[in-house]
Amino acid sequence: MxxxxxxxxxxxxxxxxxxxxxxxxxxxxxxxxxxxxxxxxxxxxxxxxxxxxxxxxxxxxxxxxxxxxxxxxxxxxMYVELRRLTRTGMRHHQKSRVPLYERTRLFRIYEPGAIPGLFQTPNYARTLLGRIMAFNGIPDDREEAVAARMDRQRVVHSGEHRFAVILEEWALRCRIGSAEMMAGQLGHLINVASFPSVSLGIIPANIDRTMWSSPGFWIFDEDRVEIETPSAELTITQPREIAVYARTFAELSSMAVYGAAARSLITAAINDLGADEDG
CATH class of the missing domain: 1.10.260.40 (lambda repressor-like DNA-binding domains)
Structure with missing residues (x-):
């Protein structure tokens, strides 16, 4: 700030x-x-x-x-401390996002190390939110927070919303719980990627990069960019800065693979989870 x-x-x-x-x-x-x-x-x-x-x-x-x-x-x-947003737990913050999600027509989402909340399974969300709460000392209302997060996902299934999502391959392999839970999450990701409103790209770990990785960010139409750090939530509304993130997203998108190639990376990550368990 x-x-x-x-x-x-x-x-x-x-x-x-x-x-x-x-x-x-x-x-x-x-x-x-x-x-x-x-x-x-x-x-x-x-x-x-x-x-x-x-x-x-x-x-x-x-x-x-x-x-x-x-x-x-x-x-x-632009800068709101996480502890201010989550004084009484995470449920309220999850629900407060609903109006923004409902009015947004185009979501451009980049995540380097986690599955975006809109595409999470309840078990994945429960594990992730629980660890965030523990790390930050947030009051534990994870069941209510998970329910609120799942309710937000209705925008994926209804209305005139489009989702352009770019993940680093690391996001598929970054375990935050059991192999079984992760396999379920990755299987769900394959299913969501088949929706007509969703474009899922994955940047392979071994690609010759033209754009460096970045902290995760979400672009809501042309109106705002949001970035979550370990301690705060940043909101950017200045048009020139939004344009920089739009250019960054476009460059990251150009390195990603889509369709069958993206599904192959997800399937490989699922298979490796099974190999880890067998080992």
Whole structure:
């Protein structure tokens, strides 16, 4: 969040410099102390929307107001700590996603190490959520959270929703529970991939990469990108940043295999689970 605030401050500084105004002069024109101009430019103090409008107005850059205000809103809402989202458990957070999922028409999902929640079996979700709760000290309401996650999956089966999903092969082989549970999950993934609304691509582990792997991210239409870290949830709504993630997704997609080739990778992962058990 601090880096995003500093980036916003730098953009405002560039506008001031291009206008040929000193920080002192701009502060006087805006009716602000010059030190506030400096604090904003260095990311110490966030600007208000009124600050941005006055700043751009006095610098002859009114055409940039809307984009700068959008950047401000993105900074304000981009970082929410996981502990704030899950104070009473994970059920509420699972249910809070439903309106976003229902209004989204195109989901672009990239996951490097896990099966996306929309395609999880109850057993896989139960195991994964349980381990997240244990690691983060979240109140254990996993059964309610799993039920809420399964309820969200109705968007996969109804409505005008499309799902473009890219997984790293590692996501197929990253065990979080028993071999039997993992085999069931991978079998379910093959089934979901056959839906007309779903495009599943898998990036083979041995491919000569043109794009490095990335933390997992979800793009909801052209409106927002969401990224989960171990400690927080990041939401990106700035159009230029969304465009970067869209380009990243397109490049990752170009390395993936689809159809029969993707099913072969999933089947190989299932077979290797059996070999591990036999060993």
């Amino acid at each position: 601090q880096q995003a605030r500093q980036a916003l401050g730098q953009r405002l500084r560039d506008i001031r410099v291009e206008a040929g105004l000193s920080a002192r002069t701009l502060g006087r024109l805006m009716g602000r102390h010059p030190s506030k101009v400096s604090r904003i430019e260095h990311g110490v103090t966030p600007p208000s929307a009124a600050d941005i409008r006055a700043w751009c107005g006095h610098c002859g850059a009114t055409d940039q107001v809307d984009d700068m205000v959008a950047s401000l809103r993105a900074v304000e809402g």
